Amino acid sequence: MAPTVYDVIVVGAGIEGSATAHYLVNRGKHTLLLEQFPLPHSRGSSHGQSRVIRKAYTDYFYSNMMHEATQMWLELQNSFGVKLYKQSGYLSIGDSGGKFLTEIADSMSRAKASYQMLTKSEFKASYPMMKYPSTFTGVLDHDGGILRADKALQAFQSEFTRHGGELIDGCRVTRIIPGSTVTVKTPNATFRGQKVIVTAGPWTSSVMNPLGLHLPLKPTRINVYYWKELECGSHSAGKFRPFVEVKCCEPHYVYGLPSDEYPGHVKICFSYGPEIDPENRDSVDDSWCLGVMKKYIRDHFPGLDASSPSIVESCIITNTPDKHPILDKHPRWENIVVGAGFSGHGFKLSPVIGKLLGQMALREAPAYDVTRFRIDRFQTSSKL
Numbered sequence: 001m002a003p004t005v006y007d008v009i010v011v012g013a014g015i016e017g018s019a020t021a022h023y024l025v026n027r028g029k030h031t032l033l034l035e036q037f038p039l040p041h042s043r044g045s046s047h048g049q050s051r052v053i054r055k056a057y058t059d060y061f062y063s064n065m066m067h068e069a070t071q072m073w074l075e076l077q078n079s080f081g082v083k084l085y086k087q088s089g090y091l092s093i094g095d096s097g098g099k100f101l102t103e104i105a106d107s108m109s110r111a112k113a114s115y116q117m118l119t120k121s122e123f124k125a126s127y128p129m130m131k132y133p134s135t136f137t138g139v140l141d142h143d144g145g146i147l148r149a150d151k152a153l154q155a156f157q158s159e160f161t162r163h164g165g166e167l168i169d170g171c172r173v174t175r176i177i178p179g180s181t182v183t184v185k186t187p188n189a190t191f192r193g194q195k196v197i198v199t200a201g202p203w204t205s206s207v208m209n210p211l212g213l214h215l216p217l218k219p220t221r222i223n224v225y226y227w228k229e230l231e232c233g234s235h236s237a238g239k240f241r242p243f244v245e246v247k248c249c250e251p252h253y254v255y256g257l258p259s260d261e262y263p264g265h266v267k268i269c270f271s272y273g274p275e276i277d278p279e280n281r282d283s284v285d286d287s288w289c290l291g292v293m294k295k296y297i298r299d300h301f302p303g304l305d306a307s308s309p310s311i312v313e314s315c316i317i318t319n320t321p322d323k324h325p326i327l328d329k330h331p332r333w334e335n336i337v338v339g340a341g342f343s344g345h346g347f348k349l350s351p352v353i354g355k356l357l358g359q360m361a362l363r364e365a366p367a368y369d370v371t372r373f374r375i376d377r378f379q380t381s382s383k384l
């Protein structure tokens with residue numbers, strides 16, 4: 001019997017690869033999704049209980065894209081039958097009249113997204129648990145909220161297999177051999193596909209470098225800190241909202257979510273972390289980030305215990321120089337597509353990212369202008 005040739009093989013079952021595989025199987029494509037670790041795992045970028053979903057971007061392109069992404073999340077939620085999207089509102093915090101809030105309001109207006117620019121006194125009265133300078137206010141994104149991350153990942157994977165997709169975990173891709181049919185080697189088996197899509201998150205360079213493509217991807221470790229409430233429930237959903245604050249730790253930002261996943265503990269984190277090798281994620285010293293965050297909590301959240309975080313988890317953000325992801329075909333082999341470098345904002349976008357990567361692999365016109373995602377915006381080499 002001739003070996004199976006898949007229409008598409010997707011390498012990496014994080015949120016981007018799982019969304020891509022889900023899109024392809026819904027398009028009737030015979031799709032194989034390969035994951036190096038036994039699932040679920042917590043070594044990449046897509047684990048944990050929560051991610052922010054928002055239309056509040058300073059860039060209209062993403063605010064607009066989030067309309068479709070939000071709709072696709074709702075469709076996934078309906079078909080999976082588990083709540084994935086909690087629409088709680090989302091606050092962008094900064095100087096009243098400053099560039100950040102003005103750009104968010106402009107891009108949300110252009111995208112016809114529902115929002116409210118709070119006055120300084122409305123902001124202060126609504127969120128008494130936050131102590132920021134009196135010049136600060138917020139833009140409230142009415143459609144923003146929380147995605148239940150672990151469940152969302154499970155939803156894409158379950159719906160993928162339910163519709164006939166094949167998912168093999170604990171199966172590391174060790175080599176990709178280009179050709180009119182692409183060969184994908186793993187320690188125990190060899191697979192063949194008409195197309196291959198690489199969504200290997202922080203490991204993307206180790207998969208693409210042997211194909212002569214050296215992408216400017218920088219994986220960084222982000223510590224996810226939870227802080228204990230002095231009064232239990234004082235920062236719960238309803239009183240408090242997911243937020244980002246961009247001024248007090250410039251050029252980095254701080255974001256947070258209400259106490260929910262661990263009642264009594266509030267997730268507030270720093271956007272910055274040290275560069276790492278994903279194979280050695282936990283071996284770097286990031287005491288500097290912890291110091292910044294303790295001071296931040298002490299200065300701005302008097303209702304939380306700032307002495308030390310009560311829970312610490314780790315995650316990896318893979319940055320590109322311009323913070324836009326890379327979604328493109330290999331410059332030499334058109335049937336190998338890569339999606340990587342989501343720079344800390346890829347979770348909420350993943351349903352649309354999966355569609356775009358799928359369309360690229362199928363050689364269809366992409367649903368959005370993908371110029372900003374092209375590999376050739378960087379100086380890269382693609383010699384083999």
Ligand SMILES: Cc1cc2nc3c(=O)[nH]c(=O)nc-3n(C[C@H](O)[C@H](O)[C@H](O)COP(=O)(O)OP(=O)(O)OC[C@H]3O[C@@H](n4cnc5c(N)ncnc54)[C@H](O)[C@@H]3O)c2cc1C
Nearest residue numbers: 012014015016036044045046052173201315342346347348
């Ligand atoms: C702390 C933190 C907070 C964040 N907050 C938000 C947020 O609020 N909103 C938002 O939109 N985004 C957020 N993000 C970003 C978002 O989580 C990421 O953009 C997204 O998870 C990236 O997914 P990925 O599929 O590219 O990577 P990953 O999840 O790392 O998936 C890649 C997968 O490929 C597998 N793999 C790698 N190499 C191989 C191989 N050789 N063979 C087989 N499998 C392989 C890996 O094991 C992994 O499972 C946050 C990220 C972090 C770390």
